[in-house]
Amino acid sequence: MEIIERIRRQDVRAIARLxxxxxxxxxxxxxxxxxxxxxxxxAFIVGITGPPGSGKSTLTDQxxxxxxRDGKTVGIIxxxxxxPFTGGAILADRIRMQQHxxxxxxxxxxxxxxxxLGGLARATGDVVNVLDAAGKELILVETVGVGQDEVEVVxxxxxxxxxxxxxxxxxxxxxxxxxxxxxxxxxxNKADREGADKTVTELxxxxxxxxxxxxxxxxxxxxxxxxxxxxxxxxxxxxxxxxHLDRRGLRQMRQRERSRALFLELLQEQGTxxxxxxxxxxxxxxxxxxxxxxxxxxxxxxxxxxLAKAGL
Amino acid sequence: xxxxRKIRVLVAKPGLDGHDRGAKVIARAFRDAGFEVIYTGLRQxxxxxxxxxxxxDVDAIGLSCLxxxxxxxxxxxxxxxxxxxxxxxxxxxxxxIPDEDIATLKEAGIAEIFxxxxxxxxxxxxxxxxxxxxx
Ligand SMILES: Nc1nc2c(ncn2[C@@H]2O[C@H](COP(=O)(O)OP(=O)(O)OP(=O)(O)O)[C@@H](O)[C@H]2O)c(=O)[nH]1
Ligand SMILES: [Mg+2]
Numbered sequence: 001m002e003i004i005e006r007i008r009r010q011d012v013r014a015i016a017r018l019x020x021x022x023x024x025x026x027x028x029x030x031x032x033x034x035x036x037x038x039x040x041x042x043a044f045i046v047g048i049t050g051p052p053g054s055g056k057s058t059l060t061d062q063x064x065x066x067x068x069r070d071g072k073t074v075g076i077i078x079x080x081x082x083x084p085f086t087g088g089a090i091l092a093d094r095i096r097m098q099q100h101x102x103x104x105x106x107x108x109x110x111x112x113x114x115x116x117l118g119g120l121a122r123a124t125g126d127v128v129n130v131l132d133a134a135g136k137e138l139i140l141v142e143t144v145g146v147g148q149d150e151v152e153v154v155x156x157x158x159x160x161x162x163x164x165x166x167x168x169x170x171x172x173x174x175x176x177x178x179x180x181x182x183x184x185x186x187x188x189n190k191a192d193r194e195g196a197d198k199t200v201t202e203l204x205x206x207x208x209x210x211x212x213x214x215x216x217x218x219x220x221x222x223x224x225x226x227x228x229x230x231x232x233x234x235x236x237x238x239x240x241x242x243x244h245l246d247r248r249g250l251r252q253m254r255q256r257e258r259s260r261a262l263f264l265e266l267l268q269e270q271g272t273x274x275x276x277x278x279x280x281x282x283x284x285x286x287x288x289x290x291x292x293x294x295x296x297x298x299x300x301x302x303x304x305x306x307l308a309k310a311g312l
Numbered sequence: 313x314x315x316x317r318k319i320r321v322l323v324a325k326p327g328l329d330g331h332d333r334g335a336k337v338i339a340r341a342f343r344d345a346g347f348e349v350i351y352t353g354l355r356q357x358x359x360x361x362x363x364x365x366x367x368x369d370v371d372a373i374g375l376s377c378l379x380x381x382x383x384x385x386x387x388x389x390x391x392x393x394x395x396x397x398x399x400x401x402x403x404x405x406x407x408x409i410p411d412e413d414i415a416t417l418k419e420a421g422i423a424e425i426f427x428x429x430x431x432x433x434x435x436x437x438x439x440x441x442x443x444x445x446x447x
Contacts, residue, residue, distance in 0.1 A: 012367060013396070016366055017369055086345070086346050087346040088343035090343045094364060095351065102360060102363055109368065110348075112318070
């Protein structure tokens with residue numbers, strides 16, 4: 001398959017085209033993803049999440065600079081929300097990453113959520129795989145500016161960086177709930193602003209309350225992304241977490257969880273679709289629904305009957 | 313389940329002139345028309361614009377220029393797209409562009425020029441009807 005060869009040769013156009021096909025759920029995309037899958041699983045994936053405007057893109061930019069200095073190739077996926085009213089989106093994360101736009105070792109792709117909840121786009125995992133297959137060693141995934149429970153990135157990333165900023169309110173409500181549990185590393189960005197130490201203290205206190213975690217306690221790091229301050233420490237933190245995962249065999253475990261999630265999701269999506277297609281053939285679905293509505297049939301038996309016909 | 317294909321447009325501001333109000337207005341109008349707009353901000357070189365356009369696999373590039381350097385910048389972008397085999401990307405422009413330059417720019421491969429005062433809906437319709445048909 002020609003496109004696979006081009007992806008492996010890191011042909012930028014081919015990579016970008018495949019990403020679009022994947023986003024549009026085109027049939028050619030599935031064919032290509034099948035072929036690429038065996039060569040994925042090499043990249044190290046870092047998720048960067050946090051409230052809107054907290055500095056995720058600026059941090060991503062700085063991290064990229066640091067890893068590039070180390071000779072690592074970098075893929076960046078930056079997700080922004082689709083407007084629920086118009087279906088359109090303004091994808092503006094690249095503004096902060098301009099210094100890498102001419103570096104052949106960096107591939108940046110913006111994605112709109114297209115209605116998907118959870119902080120990522122439906123196809124983000126597949127787009128990660130495309131970059132992985134294209135040989136990017138480090139993949140940074142910037143989520144949409146999240147509130148509380150948009151924590152899907154944890155399913156995609158090896159290391160999750162949760163960004164907060166001083167003065168989000170008296171407490172760190174905005175990053176409470178689910179977000180606290182997914183952090184492998186906390187960053188208090190905009191540490192040039194008043195209240196950074198207070199935010200650090202609050203985070204420490206909140207972590208003390210949380211359920212004790214294995215043997216990794218997430219460091220809390222202060223950064224000023226716009227000035228590159230604290231970035232070296234953040235890189236160290238990421239590498240330390242990676243070493244921790246490797247030492248404990250946790251990276252394989254996370255990959256296994258990821259595989260499970262991907263497989264189950266595909267199974268659900270396609271299983272449901274096929275069954276619905278079968279059930280809809282020559283209007284039987286509507287007919288069945290009508291009978292259920294008229295109480296001529298109960299929905300429980302109807303489902304059993306349908307599955308039995310499908311040999312299940 | 314094939315999803316509705318989204319039109320992706322890069323809105324860029326080549327050249328060194330200072331503000332990007334016009335670019336932001338058109339970016340918002342495109343978003344409201346249901347497009348995915350990749351917005352890259354100020355002071356973009358033609359090389360940066362083309363590199364972003366290719367990575368983002370956009371259907372069109374909208375250029376806003378107030379600096380008067382459009383006669384160099386716009387054709388250079390078209391040329392770079394050609395060199396990289398991406399000449400199916402529609403390039404259009406707007407800003408303060410004198411009428412007498414328009415023919416030359418079109419000859420150089422700029423698909424359309426929208427002069428100041430053109431309604432954003434004209435640009436939206438233009439993009440809808442001129443982007444490549446594909447998956
Ligand atoms: N004072 C200060 N400003 C910062 C710092 N880091 C980022 N900013 C500014 O904060 C604003 C938002 O930064 P981004 O990097 O775009 O934030 P983001 O989290 O990616 O934003 P969204 O993607 O829109 O959610 C920009 O104006 C940055 O220049 C910092 O450390 N200190
Ligand atoms: Mg951002």
